[in-house]
Amino acid sequence: MLKTEKQINFHLILSIVVRFILGGIFIYAGIPKILDPASFAGVVFSYQLLPDMLINIVAIVLPWIEVIVGGFIIIGIWMPGTVLLYNLLLLSFISALVFNTARGLDISCGCFSTESDDVINISTILRDVGFLSMSMYLLFAVFRKKTVQNR
Amino acid sequence: MKALFQIFAILFIAVFLGLGYNQLRSDSLPMVCTWSDDPNGDQIYNNMSTISIDEAARLFKNNKAFFLDARSPDTYARGHIKGALNLPWENIEDQCFNVIDNIPPDKIIITYCDGVTCHLCNFLSDFLKELGYKHARALVNGWTVWNQHNLPVDCAGETAENSMKTNHKVANCSKPKSR
Numbered sequence: 251m252l253k254t255e256k257q258i259n260f261h262l263i264l265s266i267v268v269r270f271i272l273g274g275i276f277i278y279a280g281i282p283k284i285l286d287p288a289s290f291a292g293v294v295f296s297y298q299l300l301p302d303m304l305i306n307i308v309a310i311v312l313p314w315i316e317v318i319v320g321g322f323i324i325i326g327i328w329m330p331g332t333v334l335l336y337n338l339l340l341l342s343f344i345s346a347l348v349f350n351t352a353r354g355l356d357i358s359c360g361c362f363s364t365e366s367d368d369v370i371n372i373s374t375i376l377r378d379v380g381f382l383s384m385s386m387y388l389l390f391a392v393f394r395k396k397t398v399q400n401r
Numbered sequence: 402m403k404a405l406f407q408i409f410a411i412l413f414i415a416v417f418l419g420l421g422y423n424q425l426r427s428d429s430l431p432m433v434c435t436w437s438d439d440p441n442g443d444q445i446y447n448n449m450s451t452i453s454i455d456e457a458a459r460l461f462k463n464n465k466a467f468f469l470d471a472r473s474p475d476t477y478a479r480g481h482i483k484g485a486l487n488l489p490w491e492n493i494e495d496q497c498f499n500v501i502d503n504i505p506p507d508k509i510i511i512t513y514c515d516g517v518t519c520h521l522c523n524f525l526s527d528f529l530k531e532l533g534y535k536h537a538r539a540l541v542n543g544w545t546v547w548n549q550h551n552l553p554v555d556c557a558g559e560t561a562e563n564s565m566k567t568n569h570k571v572a573n574c575s576k577p578k579s580r
Binding site for chain 2: 291332
C-alpha cells in the first residue's frame with residue numbers, strides 16, 4: 251500500500267524530532283560523567299554488576315559513547331549502527347535498573363548526573379522505557395529506509 | 402553487517418577519546434581499581450566521615466546522638482533505629498528543616514541507610530555538615546549492622562506518630578552543589 255505524501259512528511263518530521271530528543275538526552279547524560287569520571291565510577295560500582303577491573307574503564311569510556319552516539323544521531327552520521335547502538339545501550343541500562351530495583355538496592359541512578367539525587371525506582375525505569383520506545387521507532391524508521399535521511 | 406562495522410567504529414572512537422582525555426586530566430582515573438576491597442567507596446568518598454557501630458551504640462546508650470534515617474519513608478516505616486527520625490535523601494529539600502530544626506548544631510548526628518554500597522547516609526551527613534552540623538557522621542550499612550548487634554529498634558506500627566510529626570511542615574532547603 252502506497253503511503254500518501256502527507257504520511258511520509260509526518261514520519262520524516264517525527265523522526266527528525268525524535269533524533270534531536272534522543273541525541274540531546276545522551277549528550278546531556280554523558281557530559282557530567284565525562285567531567286567527573288571518579289564519581290561516575292562510584293555509581294558504576296554501586297550497581298554491583300561489573301568486576302573491579304572493568305569499573306573504571308566503563309566509567310571512562312561509556313560517557314564518551316553516549317556523547318558520540320547522541321551527536322551522531324542528531325547529525326545523522328552512520329545511522330543504522332548509531333541507532334542500533336542507542337537501542338542496545340538503553341536495553342542495557344533498563345536491564346541494570348530493573349535488576350537492581352528488583353533486588354532492592356537503594357542506589358543513585360547516575361543516569362543524567364553523578365549526583366545522588368536520582369535514586370533508582372520504578373519511575374526511572376519507566377522513563378528509560380519511554381526513551382526506548384522512541385529509539386525503537388527510530389530504529390524501525392532507519393532500517394525501513396523510508397523516513398530518515400542517513401546523512 | 403554495515404551497522405556492526407559502524408558500532409565497532411563508534412566504540413573505537415569512544416575508547417580513543419575516553420582514554421586520551423583521561424590521560425590529559427590532572428586527576429586521571431587509574432584503569433583498574435580494587436573496588437571490592439573498599440566497599441565503602443572511600444576512593445571517592447574519602448572526605449566523608451563515618452562512625453563505627455560500637456561508637457554509635459555507645460552514643461545511643463548515653464543518649465548523646467540524634468539518629469537520622471536516610472532511607473525512603475516506606476522502608477523507615479517498616480523499622481528503624483529506635484528514636485531515629487526519617488530524613489529521606491530523595492525528599493531532603495522538602496523535609497530537612499522540619500526534621501533538623503530542633504537539633505542544636507553542636508550535637509552529634511548519626512545518619513544511616515542500608516547496604517554497604519548505600520551512600521545516602523554519606524550524602525546526608527555531608528549535607529548536614531554544610532548546614533553547620535559539624536558532628537554529623539555516617540553509619541555505613543547502618544540498619545543491617547544495628548540489627549546484627551541486636552540494638553534497640555522501632556518496628557512497624559510504632560512509628561506513625563513520629564513520622565507525622567516530621568512531615569507536616571514544609572520548608573525550603575537547597576542542596577549543596579558539591580558533596
